Amino acid sequence: MSNVVEKKNQKDSHMEEKNYITTDYTLKSWFITKDHKRIAMLYLVTVLIFFFVGSVAAGFVRFELTSPNGQFLESETYNRMFTAHGVVMIFFFLLVAIPAVLGNFLLPLMIGARDLAFPKLNLLSYYLFLGGALFGVTALVTGGVDTGWTFYTPLSSMYSNSQVVLTLTGAFIAGFSSISTAVNFIVTIHKMRAPGLTWFRLPLFVWAHYATSVIILLGTPVVAITLALVAVERLLHIGVFSPEYGGDPVLFQHMFWFYSHPAVYIMILPAMGVINEVIACFSRNRIFGYKFIAASSLAIAALGFLVWGHHMFVSSESYYQAAFFSLMSFLVAIPSAIKVFNWSATLYKGMIYVTTPMAYAIGFLGLFVIGGLTGLYCSCLATDEHLTGTYFIVAHFHYVMVGGTIMAFLAGIHFWWPKMTGRLYPESWGKIGMLIIFSGFHMTFMPQFIVGFLGMPRRYHYYYFAPEFQIYHVLSTAGAGVLAIGFMIPVVYLILSLKHGAKAPQNPWNAKGLEWEKVDAVPTTHNFHEIPVVNEPAYNYSIDDEPPIEAEKTRLGVVRESN
Amino acid sequence: MKELKFAPVQGSEYAAQHDALFYLITALTVFFTLLVGVMILYLLIKYRASNKNVDRSNRIHHHLGLELTWTIIPTILGLGVFFWGMLLYKDSRTSDDNASDIYVVGKQWMWHFQHPNGLRENNELHIPLGRPVKITMISQDVIHALYIPQFRVQFHTIPGRYTTVNFTPNAVGKFNLFCTMHCGAQHSEMGGYVYVMQPDEYDKWLANGGNRFTKKADTMVESGRKLFVENGCVNCHQEKDTYRAPSLKGLIGKIRRMNDGRVLVGNESYIRESILMPYNNVLEGYENVMPVYPFTEEEVTQLVEYIKSLSGVSSEQRDARAASAVGPAKRRDDVAKQNNDANITKQVEATSAEEIHSEVTSEL
Structure with missing residues (x-):
């Protein structure tokens, strides 16, 4: 038998094999699945619902702020709104969006494994997340929480008259979901790489998720303990944080930020991982300074644990403590700067295709650079004394967390959408959506820098003491409207693409990487027909590579013959 | 009528020093944003796939010299900003020995000030121009934060321990007083004004028993x-x-x-x-x-x-x-x-x- 015939036979038999979606259509098959790809899709739907909930809360907040005297909410309700926005967005969206959706889906595919190391643990982590989220939702519908997502004591442990314990329980349980995912990722990356896939041949997406998992594993237990102690003080009146019982309210802040500052890196490192993949692919170039980028992820993970005190410069921290944390905060900025410069250098001599994922990646750079640089104001002691607690901080962390994480999330969703769903989305709409989100974002948060510098405190319902702030709030709210429209565009066309989108070929972008080259258009349940052997570096692109699929072929309703 | 402002009034000596550093960081932010932005746009346009007439040979994928350059220069700039900020912050956190003491009790949702002469004020603070002030504060319930943007100072007001805020007003006027730590339902209403008065007017104000709040007979x-x-x-x-x-x-x-x-x-x-x-x-x-x-x-x-x-x-x-x-x-x-x-x-x-x-x- 000739070689050619054998290959053809093999191909035919694969055509008949069902992919991970078509293998079983029953709901039950989804809810008890151990397939990392299906679990990723469960996560995707869940976090998008939470993103919507958090956005609605943000909408109420922004609308209230268009007038110095509020619009229609009571202050109690307003406080519950911004708390809901913070809690939902952070605990139930940002912390999980990229690792649990894209990370879950892609890690085994990228390293040539058939699944994560512990598929059942992976499913458990989803249900823990869902369980935590249900507690959060229950708290929300039974009155909400008014402490802010930071749960500062003794407001949360003694004074707040809202669903603090329910919410804490939700975040506590969701924390265990993070922990089990992190364990799964670490073991998978260590033990299940394909033959020849050495550490320095790994896609940087994998490195980023490795660093993230380490942070989750070290940090999350601390916040779990902290939240539990708040609940203990609140329910049993055992003094830990409240001075009335002999506790120390500042202790809470130390324990909380010991996790919650590294949590910022849990949100941004996976985002950086996505950006590597997208920029390399659409520059048709290897990532510049691969080892520096990999090492900078680890440096961020390590230094990230030594900067928590910069949230507490004006919170009874001593001058020497403050100086130490300020210094460390300046140092932790350096690895991020290294990454940005390396990404820019990757474009040099590239063969650049500005597709939708690439546009989002460039948007990420634009927002992340501003977000990162405005971090200087916050790590510098003298300026932080003025700006902390104001809208300047609000603008800063939205540039990093929304500008960074959500732009990268969208870049990743668009980049791997064909792999996840087997469908193409309309390229033209993709870019329109990106442009609207990018401009809406600046319109929303740029005025907040100015109003923060002027002295507008965050978490304020009324600002009749300083009505001159109004113009900036109105501008910001208008920007939020644009942002909302921007977010609806991808939601609409991505959903439409599921039914009307053109069928995706195996490798629509002609990208490198096992998930594109060695996996079917839509992966089968076990990902690989045979475990691949890797013998080339990551991102082995060249200028002679085929271009990505033409935009005309991605329009909705165009029927493509599958190849 | 409201006018469009881009920067808060400088109401203290420290405010001007703070702003010098603030604008330096702003210059760095703008410079590096433009640097990265222009560089990316330039590369995007020059190396766009449709442009076939550009040299793409001899690609490099790592360059130690470049890596060190963009590691070391930001580090040096960052350390410069760090030291300036650290020294300036020390000034702001150190009280002048001749400072007048003012005691503050923060509670949900008001600021209660006591002058040494026994005069009390709620949510308003009158102080004379040019005299250093040391505010010693404590909270009676949850954590608050005293913030006067025009003086560029802020510090938490914590139950169970004293914290301080120091400033020397150098402009006469009415300045904002905010609580910047979320403290419950009426957090945004826990504010007021700081009035900086000419010393002679301040003396007159003191002699007349202050404002509408009762003067306590005792110091x-x-x-x-x-x-x-x-x-x-x-x-x-x-x-x-x-x-x-x-x-x-x-x-x-x-x-x-x-x-x-x-x-x-x-x-x-x-x-x-x-x-x-x-x-x-x-x-x-x-x-x-x-x-x-x-x-x-x-x-x-x-x-x-x-x-x-x-x-x-x-x-x-x-x-x-x-x-x-x-x-x-x-x-x-x-x-x-x-x-x-x-x-x-x-x-x-x-x-x-x-x-x-x-x-x-x-x-x-």
């Missing part, structure tokens, strides 16, 4: 003394040390050893803790016999001022000295020299560097 020291006598503190804490209790004369700034070996410095926080939780810090050589006195935070501040007056460093005494002193404001040495009872400088100098450190730490 803080007098109120404190009354509490001290009425509650029987004076029975044990006498002029000289007794077997039951040490004298409180000269307590401020004194290094004291506890019977568990810890070394503490006599300051406002120490006095407060000794009143509310006397069992926490029992002086070496004494028994744990002092009962707990459940004073309110406001009463505690009055006792603190009274006990400070025993060391000659109550606000009133220092104000009197400042008035009699010729020339500009005197720093710590001068004040201490005039003050035979306290002997602060001598004692601080005599102690080890570690103890001085602990003193500074506890002050900050």
Whole structure:
């Protein structure tokens, strides 16, 4: 038998094999699945619902702020709104969006494994997340929480008259979901790489998720303990944080930020991982300074644990403590700067295709650079004394967390959408959506820098003491409207693409990487027909590579013959 | 009518220094944003796939020199900003020895100010132009934060311990006073104004009993003394040390050893803790016999001022000295020299560097 015939036979038999979606259509098959790809899709739907909930809360907040005297909410309700926005967005969206959706889906595919190391643990982590989220939702519908997502004591442990314990329980349980995912990722990356896939041949997406998992594993237990102690003080009146019982309210802040500052890196490192993949692919170039980028992820993970005190410069921290944390905060900025410069250098001599994922990646750079640089104001002691607690901080962390994480999330969703769903989305709409989100974002948060510098405190319902702030709030709210429209565009066309989108070929972008080259258009349940052997570096692109699929072929309703 | 503002008024000496640093960081931010932005756009356009007439040969994928360049330059710039910010912050956190003391009790949802002369104000603070102010604050319930944007200062007001804010107003006017730590339902209404007045107008204002809030007849020291006598503190804490209790004369700034070996410095926080939780810090050589006195935070501040007056460093005494002193404001040495009872400088100098450190730490 000739070689050619054998290959053809093999191909035919694969055509008949069902992919991970078509293998079983029953709901039950989804809810008890151990397939990392299906679990990723469960996560995707869940976090998008939470993103919507958090956005609605943000909408109420922004609308209230268009007038110095509020619009229609009571202050109690307003406080519950911004708390809901913070809690939902952070605990139930940002912390999980990229690792649990894209990370879950892609890690085994990228390293040539058939699944994560512990598929059942992976499913458990989803249900823990869902369980935590249900507690959060229950708290929300039974009155909400008014402490802010930071749960500062003794407001949360003694004074707040809202669903603090329910919410804490939700975040506590969701924390265990993070922990089990992190364990799964670490073991998978260590033990299940394909033959020849050495550490320095790994896609940087994998490195980023490795660093993230380490942070989750070290940090999350601390916040779990902290939240539990708040609940203990609140329910049993055992003094830990409240001075009335002999506790120390500042202790809470130390324990909380010991996790919650590294949590910022849990949100941004996976985002950086996505950006590597997208920029390399659409520059048709290897990532510049691969080892520096990999090492900078680890440096961020390590230094990230030594900067928590910069949230507490004006919170009874001593001058020497403050100086130490300020210094460390300046140092932790350096690895991020290294990454940005390396990404820019990757474009040099590239063969650049500005597709939708690439546009989002460039948007990420634009927002992340501003977000990162405005971090200087916050790590510098003298300026932080003025700006902390104001809208300047609000603008800063939205540039990093929304500008960074959500732009990268969208870049990743668009980049791997064909792999996840087997469908193409309309390229033209993709870019329109990106442009609207990018401009809406600046319109929303740029005025907040100015109003923060002027002295507008965050978490304020009324600002009749300083009505001159109004113009900036109105501008910001208008920007939020644009942002909302921007977010609806991808939601609409991505959903439409599921039914009307053109069928995706195996490798629509002609990208490198096992998930594109060695996996079917839509992966089968076990990902690989045979475990691949890797013998080339990551991102082995060249200028002679085929271009990505033409935009005309991605329009909705165009029927493509599958190849 | 509202006018469009891009920067807050500079109401204190510190504000101008702060803004110089602020605008330097702004310049760095704009420069690097443009640098990266222009570089990316340039590369995107030059190396767009449709442009076939561009040299893409000899690609490089790593370059140690470049990596070091963009590691080291940002590090140096960052360290420069760090040191400037650190030194400036030290100024802002260090109180002038001639500063007038003002005590603040924060509670849900109001600011309660006490001037040394006993005058009280709620959510409003009147101060004279040019005089350094040290605000000592404490919360009665949750954490608040006192923030005066025009002075560029902010610090948390915490239950259970004193914190401070320092500034020297150098512009007459009405400035914002905000709570910047979310403190419950009416957080956004926990604010008011700081009025900086010409010194002569301020004196007139004082003479007329301040604003609409009632003037307390007694100064803080007098109120404190009354509490001290009425509650029987004076029975044990006498002029000289007794077997039951040490004298409180000269307590401020004194290094004291506890019977568990810890070394503490006599300051406002120490006095407060000794009143509310006397069992926490029992002086070496004494028994744990002092009962707990459940004073309110406001009463505690009055006792603190009274006990400070025993060391000659109550606000009133220092104000009197400042008035009699010729020339500009005197720093710590001068004040201490005039003050035979306290002997602060001598004692601080005599102690080890570690103890001085602990003193500074506890002050900050």
